[in-house]
Amino acid sequence: MEKLYAHAHFHAAHRQLDYNGKCRFVHGHTWHGEITVQTERFPRDEKLDITLDFGRLKDILKGLDHRMLVSERDELFLNPDVFEPEGVVVMPGLNPSVENVATYAMNETVDVLAKHFSEQGIEYHIEVKIQETDNNIFTIDRTVTI
Numbered sequence: 001m002e003k004l005y006a007h008a009h010f011h012a013a014h015r016q017l018d019y020n021g022k023c024r025f026v027h028g029h030t031w032h033g034e035i036t037v038q039t040e041r042f043p044r045d046e047k048l049d050i051t052l053d054f055g056r057l058k059d060i061l062k063g064l065d066h067r068m069l070v071s072e073r074d075e076l077f078l079n080p081d082v083f084e085p086e087g088v089v090v091m092p093g094l095n096p097s098v099e100n101v102a103t104y105a106m107n108e109t110v111d112v113l114a115k116h117f118s119e120q121g122i123e124y125h126i127e128v129k130i131q132e133t134d135n136n137i138f139t140i141d142r143t144v145t146i
Helices: 054-062 098-116
Strands: 002-014 027-039 067-070 088-090 123-131 137-145
Touching: 002 054, 027 054, 027 098, 054 098, 098 123, 098 137
Parallel strands: 002 067, 067 088
Antiparallel strands: 002 027, 027 123, 123 137
């Protein structure tokens, strides 16, 4: 079995719509993310004899750095007259919760693998771990065939 690990941290803000507590206000975190991809044997680039540039996975997390994480129902931050679209990343789900940030990173990881290793019929086990604060961590894992 072979595994790739990519770690990165990013600084991002969010708010939880319809939340009855302090998280309804815009606030930020220094998030930590880890993406792990495992398979029996990774295909290798014939010329370079490498599997995948780690930067392609780290860029998923670093692409969230200094951004406002929102859901598609956050009309204020999606209004280009009020907030620059380049500074906004839309998360899946109803709120940009740690669970949905992990889901976003998972979806992006699957996309990277599909573009890099397209149609080879290889089974990958992917795990994404997102740490929102020192005490709040969410992990999601999925097995996909690409």
